[in-house]
Amino acid sequence: MLTTMKKRKVGTAARKAGKVERKAPYHHGDLREALIAATRRLVMERGGENFTLADACRAAGVTTAAPYRHFRSKQEILEEIASRGFAALKERAMAVIAEKGPGTLEAIIAMGQAYVAFAVNETALFRLMFGQDPSLKKAAHVAGTGQDCFSHLIEQITLYCQKNRVRGDTLEIALRLWTFVHGAASLQIDKDYLAIAPQLDVNCLIANATPGLLAPVQGSRKR
Amino acid sequence: MLTTMKKRKVGTAARKAGKVERKAPYHHGDLREALIAATRRLVMERGGENFTLADACRAAGVTTAAPYRHFRSKQEILEEIASRGFAALKERAMAVIAEKGPGTLEAIIAMGQAYVAFAVNETALFRLMFGQDPSLKKAAHVAGTGQDCFSHLIEQITLYCQKNRVRGDTLEIALRLWTFVHGAASLQIDKDYLAIAPQLDVNCLIANATPGLLAPVQGSRKR
DNA sequence: ATTGAAAAGTTAGCGCCACTAACACTTTGT
DNA sequence: ACAAAGTGTTAGTGGCGCTAACTTTTCAAT
Incomplete structure (x- = not known):
């Protein structure tokens, strides 16, 4: 066009x-x-x-x-695209949360699934956002949108924890969930090449694992 | 030298x-x-x-x-390095397992921590292995070592599940754990750029989350 | 040992790319 | 109307991946 x-x-x-x-x-x-x-x-x-x-x-x-x-370098264009990628990821996640109702388990699971769907549907973009080049993420612009994106994700999980009186450090639990979802997304876009359990559905994986991840923290020693 | x-x-x-x-x-x-x-x-x-x-x-x-x-292209050198990276990752994981005793929870947790340590200590290599370029992983050589590496990781987790009579689909549980650990590794090497909860220790995160991830699968519907 | 083939280096060169400098045209503000 | 600023062009530089053709070194068979 x-x-x-x-x-x-x-x-x-x-x-x-x-x-x-x-x-x-x-x-x-x-x-x-x-x-x-x-x-x-x-x-x-x-x-x-x-x-x-x-x-x-x-x-x-x-x-x-x-x-x-318009751009100082080739890299600056890629930075702009990565930055918009983080914004798009945040928007999709937030849309899912709004749809399913903030603070519900369904919303949390759906958000995780949306995260993976984003990685699968826009693989090249996801790879750009989390790919090799650290200098891309070092750019203030990209880092800013990235942090904004993730703080919103974390926020939604902590909201769930509070509403449902999940015991333990809510930040740690939120980070746990996000870690798992991010890992699922990363492995999903590589599974074709690495032949990783192709018979297993990611959405089920996430849905089944989420309750266990919401378990309270025992030790909870920080650093 | x-x-x-x-x-x-x-x-x-x-x-x-x-x-x-x-x-x-x-x-x-x-x-x-x-x-x-x-x-x-x-x-x-x-x-x-x-x-x-x-x-x-x-x-x-x-x-x-x-x-x-000696090489057909620049890419072929990188493939060789990525392939050796997978072999090294496998070796380290197996060494940890052997040290802590196969089939124990300690060994599983230590293996996850070793996985993350590998990503942190050899970040560029880890990024090469799981980074942007899919054509690198498509190479038969790389894909082979990668699959071998992961099948050993999965195997150790399923061994734990069997020894300790963890209920549910052991493959799914193994995949859950690996997904989480891989996510932790991926996020850990990006946390500096994206300012992700820097106050939280990854090793604790893994140790705390592992028990919950070993919970039995409820639905367990595959695909 | 000699010698021919194969292996493993060299030089020279192609095309592409990121980026820059100098210049030209267009738009804008006064 | 006109200067200044914005936005494009042409031309050129240096570096890179890769290839072709040539040279040198090593191996292996006689």
């Missing part, structure tokens, strides 16, 4: 259409967003490793020098 | 020393191993993303064309 449009001389037209927020588009319309969209698509298709900025430029119909008016 | 030695004219000497297995070294001594060692070191230092084959060549004291006598 975005890639089909050839150089628009618009700018003003787009502005009057009322869809403009950041400053104003000049030549291209909004090259910044177009590049992000193209990058996102390419990362989905070919993985974050094999993505080249030059390809995104071709998809957006500009030369390879153009992106540097 | 390996990098300090300049072109050895040896070959025959090395063979007589009785340390030769694969065919025989010719010019360099054993460029294949030297490149693997250099790559491993560079990946540890700079991460798998930023590693360049050219750097490994410089470290080994050969030109950038030399590696292609």
